Amino acid sequence: MTSFDIQQLPFTPASLASWSLLNPRHRNWPVVYTLSSSNKVYVGESINAAGRFKQHLEGPKKSLQQARIVLAPTFNKSVCLDLESYLIRLFAGDGQYQVLNRNDGITDAEYYNRADYQQTFADVFQELRNLGAFTRSIREIENTDLFKLSPFKALTPDQGGAVEDIVSGLFQDLAAETESRIVVQGDPGTGKTVVASYLMKLLSDIKNADLSEPVDSDSILSEFFVEGFPQLLADFRMALVVPQQSLRKSIQRVFKKTPGLSPSMVLDPFQVGKSIAPFDLLIVDEAHRLNQRASQASGSLNADFAAINTRLFEVDDSHWTQIDWITHQSRHQVFLVDEAQGVRPADVPRATLKALTTTAERQGRHYRLSTQMRVAAGSDYVGYIRAVLSDAPPPVQTFPGYDLRFFDDVSAMVSEVALRNSEHGLARTVAGYAWPWVSRNDASTFDISIGDVQLRWNSVAVDWVSSPDSPSEVGSIHTIQGYDLNYAGVIIGNDLQYDAGTGKLVFNKASYFDARGKQNNKALGITYGDQELLQLVLNIYSVLLTRGILGTYVYVCDPALRERLRPFFTGSPIPGSP
DSSP states (O other), X not given: OOOOEEEEEESSHHHHHHHHTTOGGGTSSOEEEEEEOSSEEEEEEESOHHHHHHHHHTSGGGGOOEEEEEEOTTOOHHHHHHHHHHHHHHHHHHOSSEEOSOSTTOOOOOOTTHHHXXXXXXXXXXXXXXXXXXXXXXXXXXXXXXXXXXSOOOOOHHHHHHHHHHHHHHHHHHHHTOOEEEEEEEOTTSOHHHHHHHHHHHHHHHHTOOTTSOOOTTSTTGGGSSTTHHHHTTTOOEEEEOOXXXXXXXXXXXXXXXXXXOGGGEXXXXXXXXXXXXXXXXXXXXXXXXXXXXXXXXXXXXXXXXXXXXXXXXXXXXXXXXXXXXXXSEEEEEEEEOXXXXXXXXXXXXXXXXXXXXXXXXXXXXXXXXXXXXXXXXXXXXXXXXXXXXXXXXXXOOOTTSEEEEESOHHHXXXXXXXXXXXXXXXXXXXXXXXXXXXXXOTTSOSEEETTEEEOBOSOSSSGGGSTTGGGSEEOHHHHTTOOEEEEEEEEXXXXXXXXXXXXXXXXXXXXXXXXXXXXXXXXXXXXXXHHHHHHHHHHHHHHTTOEEEEEEEEESSHHHHXXXXXXXXXXXXXXXX
């Protein structure tokens, strides 16, 4: 284990001048440091801490009050860059401070003995926590939305390449005064939301860049923090559009804690449609959940849909979708999409998303994310789940190290989920919408009855995952899409069944209780038959079965489907698990 020392001193010229003379390494050795006030923190690294502190005292960081310096005899530049990135991510997730760093310098580079050094990072964190720099444990921080949805992320190679190309192309388009449309496509867990929030923070940082501040030349994005680029973003108006209410609220909380961003920059599609002022850039997360013309959740939204169509296009033609609103209201768009995640008839059709993607590919503005960031089973797992939920199932696979289990007793599964929650946190039970939501109107009643087991649906619709009662409740697709869990216990209800005679999966409409999930589209004259609704239900279960980072547990209600799916979820339990 690497030894280290953390020194604390007031961030004042006198104390720093004295400190710089105490040891030659204070002027010529790689260190990591934090500068903080009561509600702000900055994390940095330098091989000349004394000189770097002098620069900070002459710049915008001079209002900070305390310095903490991490020194170790074996630290080198690569170690310090890694520790700096690690602490920035944890400070952002803890939420005690606003993190003043830009996000372009967050790294995930390999170097000699990295695994050994990273064991020391946890000890550095704990010592900083003992000094009052953090309020929660690493596990608690990593389970928060502030951490998971933070723009302070180390990008994977495909994310980094997409971000660099998107920003470079945007500046070329701004200089040429041309419009652009970009599509970023990825399966569940490939980090589409990470790319969206990262882009918002990066562009805000470039727009507000202090060009007198030193730039980290190791960053692939440092080229944009020079004269000329901030000027192209003068009066630049951008927003992140998130169709789902719960995910939108979570991202708004993150943006509230992030300098350069604000909750007002996170919008729903109706706010975009109603905006009088146009946008320079709209980034659309979960674009597959944008709506076509269909019955909305309330009568007022139906009226709004018609009014927006009329205002933007001079006629309320039913073929206009919220994608059309986005493109009409902005000069530049970035759509983050997975067309296999549409879960309601009101969602824009898969064919529309395919056409959007095809156009982007033809114009060289399409990016594919493939690295699996969520599920520890790897990128093959998502494809495997989608193939299992089809009429042509794949060969049985196991995923060593991933806790994939099949249960014949739902009570046993719920108990195991509760145990995982006590061990790791963020373990939840979720289900298809195969039971009515009775407890919404009578909290004393149960919604889900399976044998002797009685359970309730989510008691809150927004931020259910983090709500105090969620470990004992069951979440639906509308509470969990876009979120991560450590462990997911998935109940596949009787809305999905198996016909052993035909060898096909079938939709059981009598056991499907999402009213808007099976609603015909009167505006477009479309009637959704069982095959169309079957595909939406399969999409729902594909999403539910790809939420768990460390493991997925499965219980199936329909006896025939239970035997059909059993072989595919035997898994390879993690060592030491029961």
